[in-house]
Amino acid sequence: MSLAHITITKPDDWHVHLRDGEMLKAVLPYTARRFARAMVMPNLKPPVVTTAQAKVYRDEILSALPKGMSFEPLMAAYLTDDIDPCDLERGFNDKVFAAAKLYPVHATTNSESGVTQIKSMRLVFEKMQRIGMPLLIHGEMGDPSIDIFDRESAFVDRVLVGLRRDYPALKIVLEHITTRQAADYVADEGRGGKLAATITAHHLLINRNSMLAGGMKPHNYCLPVAKREVHRQALIRAAVSGGGMFFLGTDSAPHPRTAKECACGCAGIFTACNALEIYAQVFSEAGALDQLERFTSLNGPAFYGLSANKDKITLERGQDCISSDLASVIVGQQEIIPFKSPINLFWRVVDQ
Numbered sequence: 001m002s003l004a005h006i007t008i009t010k011p012d013d014w015h016v017h018l019r020d021g022e023m024l025k026a027v028l029p030y031t032a033r034r035f036a037r038a039m040v041m042p043n044l045k046p047p048v049v050t051t052a053q054a055k056v057y058r059d060e061i062l063s064a065l066p067k068g069m070s071f072e073p074l075m076a077a078y079l080t081d082d083i084d085p086c087d088l089e090r091g092f093n094d095k096v097f098a099a100a101k102l103y104p105v106h107a108t109t110n111s112e113s114g115v116t117q118i119k120s121m122r123l124v125f126e127k128m129q130r131i132g133m134p135l136l137i138h139g140e141m142g143d144p145s146i147d148i149f150d151r152e153s154a155f156v157d158r159v160l161v162g163l164r165r166d167y168p169a170l171k172i173v174l175e176h177i178t179t180r181q182a183a184d185y186v187a188d189e190g191r192g193g194k195l196a197a198t199i200t201a202h203h204l205l206i207n208r209n210s211m212l213a214g215g216m217k218p219h220n221y222c223l224p225v226a227k228r229e230v231h232r233q234a235l236i237r238a239a240v241s242g243g244g245m246f247f248l249g250t251d252s253a254p255h256p257r258t259a260k261e262c263a264c265g266c267a268g269i270f271t272a273c274n275a276l277e278i279y280a281q282v283f284s285e286a287g288a289l290d291q292l293e294r295f296t297s298l299n300g301p302a303f304y305g306l307s308a309n310k311d312k313i314t315l316e317r318g319q320d321c322i323s324s325d326l327a328s329v330i331v332g333q334q335e336i337i338p339f340k341s342p343i344n345l346f347w348r349v350v351d352q
Contacts, residue, residue: 003011003073003279004112004307004316004317005314005316005317006280006289006292006314006315006316006317007216007312007313007314008292008293008296008297008309008312008313008315009293009297009298009308009309009312009313010035010036010297010309010312010313011034011035011036011248011276011296011297011309011313012035012036012037012038012039012248012297012300012301012309013031013034013037013038013076013248013250013252013260013272013275014036014038014039014040014173014192014198014247014248014249014300014304015039015041015175015176015198015200015249015250015251016031016038016039016040016041016249016250016251016252016272017040017041017043017137017251017252017253017254018031018038018040018041018073019044019059019254019270020044020057022331022332023254023331023336024060024061024064025064026254026329026330026331026336027252027254027270027272027336028061028064028065028066028071028347029066029069029327030272030273031119031252031272032066032069032070032071032250032266033349034272034275034276034313034349035071035276036070036071036072036282036309036311037071037072037074037309038071038072038073038108039074039076039098039099039136040057040059040061040073040074040075041101042054042057042075042076042077042078042079042101042300043078043101043103043108043110043111044057044077044110045110046111046113047080047110047200048075048076048077048078049077049078049080049083049113050077050084050087050091050286051087051088051090051091051094051096051097052257053093054075054077054096054097055096057075057098058073058075059171060134061073067143071177074098074099074298075096075097075098076098076099076100076101076271077091077097077099077100077101078100078101078103078108078113078114079100079101079102079114079115079121079124080113080114080115081115081117081120081121082114083124085124085127086346087168088100088124088127088128088133089127089131089133090217092131093281095129097133098134098304099133099134099136099138099173100124100128100134100135100136100137101136102115102118102121102136102137102138103115103138104118104140104141104142104155105142106142106144107138107140107141107142107151107222107223108138108140108224108267108299109223109253109266109268111138111142112243113206114142114275115336116217117258117261118159118163125163125166125167125170126167128170129167129169129170130163130257132171132305133171134171134172134173134304135171135172135173136173136175137160137172137173137174137175138175138176139152139155139156139159139160139174139175139177139182139224140152140154140155140223140224141154141155141158141159143179146331148225149208149225149227151224152177152179152181152224153179153181153182156174156179156181156182160172160185160311163193164189164194167204168194169194170194171193171194171196171303172194172195172196173184173195173196173197174186174197174198175197175198175199175249175251175304176198176199176203176224176249176251177198177199177203177224177235177238178203178224178225178226178231178233178235179227179231180230180234182197182244183197183234183235184234184274185240186238186245187205187238187241187245187246189241190243190244190245191245193244193303195244195245196244196245196246196247196299196303197245198246198247198249198251198298198339199235199238199239199247199248199249200222200249200251200269200271200275200280201227201250201271201274201275201276201279201295202220202222202226202251202269202271202275202278202339203232203235203338204232204235204236204239204278204279204282205223205278205341205342205343206220206232206342207226207227207228207229207231207232207234207277208224208225208226208227208228208316209229210226210342211225211226216266217342218260218261218265219260219269219337219339220269220339221260221265221267221268221269222251222253222267222268222269223267223268225267236282236286239279239282239283239295240282240283240286240288240291240295242291242294242295243299243304244299244302244303246295246299247295247296247299247300247303248275248279248295248296248297248300249273249300249351250275251271251272252270252271252272252275253267253268253269253270254268254270254272254329254336255268255336256331256334256335256336257272257328257334257336257337258334260328260337269339270305270329270336270337270338271328271338271339273338274326274338274339274341274345275327276296276313276315276349277283277315277345277347277348277349278341278345279292279295279296280292280315280317281341281343281346281347283295283310283319283345284346284347287341297309297327306316313349313350314349314350315347315348315349315350316347316348316350317346317347318346318347318348320343320346321344321346321349322345322346322347326338
């Protein structure tokens with residue numbers, strides 16, 4: 001492996017928002033170019049709750065895939081208070097659902113239909129534990145009385161510890177972690193193969209100053225919100241550690257520019273067009289390029305009980321900073337602004 005040229009097993013994105021309709025058609029190629037599979041988030045309007053809805057959504061994704069591209073969408077079910085456990089099991093056994101997603105109500109974008117009382121989901125969690133269906137968690141408290149910067153650590157302490165005690169065989173992914181507390185907890189408790197965490201590219205690069213210092217920067221606003229620098233450094237250490245409990249999940253979340261740059265801007269950062277390059281840069285700067293493939297391509301499939309992809313992907317490092325010529329993605333009369341890296345990027349994906 002040279003510093004200028006890296007070939008790795010083609011990665012998977014274990015957390016992505018592809019949306020639907022015209023936006024799906026516009027953003028899907030950026031994910032499909034870099035990732036062989038992706039866990040597709042179900043928080044559409046209306047959310048993807050049933051097996052039948054997941055089949056329709058999967059077909060829509062595959063129909064939007066540009067000719068000549070190979071990509072496998074993995075569907076997640078949106079857990080609600082009244083979800084049908086039998087339909088959930090049927091969808092998992094029929095390989096329609098790959099996992100189920102827990103959104104605490106009002107915790108993030110399009111979580112209005114999320115779970116109001118986690119304790120009331122006992123029958124669902126017991127069934128998921130029995131059939132081996134992974135539980136994906138947006139790990140924040142939805143309680144508005146809790147400071148937004150404390151909602152992830154509060155969720156770990158008040159909810160996740162109890163979930164793992166009550167359902168010890170349930171596979172859980174704590175998604176898009178942002179705090180040292182979450183990283184340390186997953187590192188300590190994930191050795192048994194039942195707990196893992198995804199880490200986004202943008203949370204490896206930005207802290208809360210990136211959003212607030214010198215003026216509000218709406219395109220750096222996401223949920224969970226970026227935290228202090230000490231937490232960003234903890235995420236980097238976790239990602240490059242080689243630990244099998246950490247793997248790639250971009251949480252790429254496209255929104256129209258008008259929805260970001262307004263009086264009440266929505267949360268979400270669109271990174272599908274440069275996330276893999278950012279991961280390569282972060283690992284390179286940390287002196288951990290030898291761990292990049294494990295994090296991007298091997299740990300995720302191993303946790304989900306899948307084979308790693310057979311295809312390869314190559315990244316190369318240029319001598320000069322590589323600037324993206326992608327200023328925006330046009331969707332009808334709207335535009336999506338891609339994430340702008342606060343550091344110089346020298347890596348790029350070689351055309352396949």
